Amino acid sequence: xxxxxxxxxxxxxxxxVAMETEPHPAKxxxxxxxxxxxxxxxxxxxxxxxxxxxxxxxxxxFPHGLPPRFQMQVKTFNEGCVMVRPPALEIISHLKxxxxxxxxxxxxxxxxxxxxxxxxxxxxLHYCSTQGWLVLHIPDAHLWVKNCKELLPxxxxxxxxxxxxxASQWLQNFKVTNDHFLSKIKTTRxxxxxxxxxxxxxxxxxxxxxxxxxRVKSSSDVVGALLRxxxxxxxxxxxxxxxxxxxxxxxWGKTSxxxxxxxxxxxxxxLIHNMRKMLNNDWCGGAIITALSQTGSxxxxxxSYLPQELLGQEGFDKMDPFVPVPVSNYTxxxxxxxxxxxxxxxxxxxPNSKCECYTGFMSDLRxxxxxxxLFIIKSFKTVCGPSYCSNFTYNIILFIMQ
Amino acid sequence: MALYxxxxxxxxxxxxxxxxxxxxxxxxxxEKEKDEERELKRVRPIKAATSGTSxxxxxxSVISKFINVMMQDGRKVLAREIMTQxxxxxxRKQVEKYHTATETKKxxxxxxxxxxxxxxxxxxxxxIGLTSIQRGGKYYQVPIPLTDNRRRFMAMKWLxxxxxxxxxxxxxxxxxxxQELLAASANEGNVVKKxxxxxxxxxxxxxxxxxxxx
Numbered sequence: 001x002x003x004x005x006x007x008x009x010x011x012x013x014x015x016x017v018a019m020e021t022e023p024h025p026a027k028x029x030x031x032x033x034x035x036x037x038x039x040x041x042x043x044x045x046x047x048x049x050x051x052x053x054x055x056x057x058x059x060x061x062f063p064h065g066l067p068p069r070f071q072m073q074v075k076t077f078n079e080g081c082v083m084v085r086p087p088a089l090e091i092i093s094h095l096k097x098x099x100x101x102x103x104x105x106x107x108x109x110x111x112x113x114x115x116x117x118x119x120x121x122x123x124x125l126h127y128c129s130t131q132g133w134l135v136l137h138i139p140d141a142h143l144w145v146k147n148c149k150e151l152l153p154x155x156x157x158x159x160x161x162x163x164x165x166x167a168s169q170w171l172q173n174f175k176v177t178n179d180h181f182l183s184k185i186k187t188t189r190x191x192x193x194x195x196x197x198x199x200x201x202x203x204x205x206x207x208x209x210x211x212x213x214x215r216v217k218s219s220s221d222v223v224g225a226l227l228r229x230x231x232x233x234x235x236x237x238x239x240x241x242x243x244x245x246x247x248x249x250x251x252w253g254k255t256s257x258x259x260x261x262x263x264x265x266x267x268x269x270x271l272i273h274n275m276r277k278m279l280n281n282d283w284c285g286g287a288i289i290t291a292l293s294q295t296g297s298x299x300x301x302x303x304s305y306l307p308q309e310l311l312g313q314e315g316f317d318k319m320d321p322f323v324p325v326p327v328s329n330y331t332x333x334x335x336x337x338x339x340x341x342x343x344x345x346x347x348x349x350x351p352n353s354k355c356e357c358y359t360g361f362m363s364d365l366r367x368x369x370x371x372x373x374l375f376i377i378k379s380f381k382t383v384c385g386p387s388y389c390s391n392f393t394y395n396i397i398l399f400i401m402q
Numbered sequence: 403m404a405l406y407x408x409x410x411x412x413x414x415x416x417x418x419x420x421x422x423x424x425x426x427x428x429x430x431x432x433e434k435e436k437d438e439e440r441e442l443k444r445v446r447p448i449k450a451a452t453s454g455t456s457x458x459x460x461x462x463s464v465i466s467k468f469i470n471v472m473m474q475d476g477r478k479v480l481a482r483e484i485m486t487q488x489x490x491x492x493x494r495k496q497v498e499k500y501h502t503a504t505e506t507k508k509x510x511x512x513x514x515x516x517x518x519x520x521x522x523x524x525x526x527x528x529x530i531g532l533t534s535i536q537r538g539g540k541y542y543q544v545p546i547p548l549t550d551n552r553r554r555f556m557a558m559k560w561l562x563x564x565x566x567x568x569x570x571x572x573x574x575x576x577x578x579x580x581q582e583l584l585a586a587s588a589n590e591g592n593v594v595k596k597x598x599x600x601x602x603x604x605x606x607x608x609x610x611x612x613x614x615x616x
Contacts, residue, residue, distance in 0.1 A: 075498065076498045079501075347497060349516070352460055
């Protein structure tokens with residue numbers, strides 16, 4: 001199949017290019033796929049190409065990190081392929097050159113909904129994991145500030161609230177990702193959980209995590225202790241710490257949790273309090289990579305995506321100074337790559353979605369009416385989304401192309 | 403001079419002079435129209451197209467009809483959502499099966515959800531139906547031929563009622579529909595069973611076939 005550029009220039013008229021039939025080459029992978037599975041070696045030459053995540057990495061590095069639609073896609077296609085895109089490449093290049101004896105740098109991925117912030121974050125985390133860093137991934141901070149059925153008053157401090165279920169679940173996933181580190185790092189002080197339970201100084205972190213997983217009641221405090229230990233020891237140079245938070249605007253936003261009909265303040269939640277301390281860049285030996293998210297956030301306008309709007313004054317001041325990394329929609333090359341990938345995976349089934357009629361259809365959808373656009377984009381979000389990660393005019397096609 | 407209706411069609415408020423709208427784009431692109439037809443279109447008024455008609459390359463009249471049958475309380479948006487989710491679910495399941503199958507099995511798996519839907523509908527359409535005819539004080543179930551529209555409607559109605567009534571309460575409609583459509587396209591499942599039961603009843607009652615006078 002001859003791969004020709006679908007987009008012939010930027011003019012309004014798209015010419016119907018005749019398809020030349022050639023004998024199908026054995027595996028025409030080079031255009032949209034790359035065999036380079038190591039994120040450290042990805043560069044601009046791999047831009048807009050898909051690289052495959054190995055199944056072991058999928059299980060260990062991303063037990064809870066990948067977005068749900070991408071997980072569905074992995075299950076359907078029997079492989080996990082991520083596109084190499086400029087925002088992720090930018091952050092990886094910064095991480096390679098950064099000085100880790102200085103305080104941690106903030107990286108903030110921002111962009112419109114559905115542009116690929118979470119996927120870029122996952123790409124960067126894959127890089128960190130393959131480089132042997134300790135990855136602390138909070139997949140969605142919004143889940144910690146809403147829909148919590150059990151909100152217990154904290155055992156250690158009177159004015160705080162614990163979230164046992166969320167904390168213990170997170171600790172389990174943390175264990176899966178960083179098992180090999182937990183036996184090497186030791187605690188630096190004694191922690192007393194209850195009258196009968198305590199963790200002595202010098203015990204491996206694995207014990208701390210076990211304590212949190214088994215005793216769900218004190219799991220939020222365990223999370224706090226764990227974060228404190230990692231903060232103190234990352235600076236000593238044995239390992240590098242990558243703190244990744246998706247939906248970081250939840251840390252300085254609003255909650256919908258209520259205690260006895262009175263709204264809970266964000267400061268009173270143990271998990272959020274500890275997360276904020278972690279996001280403070282007063283520790284060395286690592287990086288803080290974050291992504292904004294409007295989709296799960298509470299009491300924010302749906303159209304807002306800029307850091308100032310989503311983080312608020314307080315959040316912006318705390319995150320300042322940060323490296324802003326904008327994530328935008330697919331470029332023409334990336335879109336074509338995406339289209340070829342879906343064709344390869346046998347996902348685009350409708351005869352009208354294959355090449356010949358494609359150009360006519362494209363010219364239609366380039367300039368839909370605004371009402372049509374909104375409807376299509378909304379329906380894209382809720383539906384079949386055969387394409388993962390990018391909602392923009394072109395992508396509407398993929399929604400409809402079944 | 404073209405012949406048009408001499409009396410108004412049942413339920414239509416339009417004057418029979420009005421012509422039907424033509425949503426398909428290939429008719430306008432290829433110049434298949436004859437001069438007389440074009441002259442007619444210049445002069446005669448055209449009915450307004452309904453919101454359900456689409457000139458999209460991906461619209462399917464059978465699917466649109468199914469959406470309308472599935473719609474309750476006029477909630478077309480919801481019915482359409484469910485339909486697209488159903489098609490996506492079917493495609494996901496089939497593509498998953500495709501990617502985990504051996505080379506020989508791959509050719510047999512139908513991944514196109516539209517084909518699966520059409521095949522399932524074909525497999526659910528009854529060939530012969532029953533109607534109640536009164537003879538000598540008693541009502542008999544008499545086998546009768548069915549029109550194409552009636553057969554299509556019966557198949558769609560059976561699919562939808564089966565999914566609404568006989569499945570687990572907590573599953574979503576699109577999941578239930580996807581399961582039922584996949585089963586029907588392989589000639590299994592409750593709807594195909596219902597069609598077979600109807601055929602058996604008609605076969606059992608063939609003695610009364612002569613009660614039908616039309």
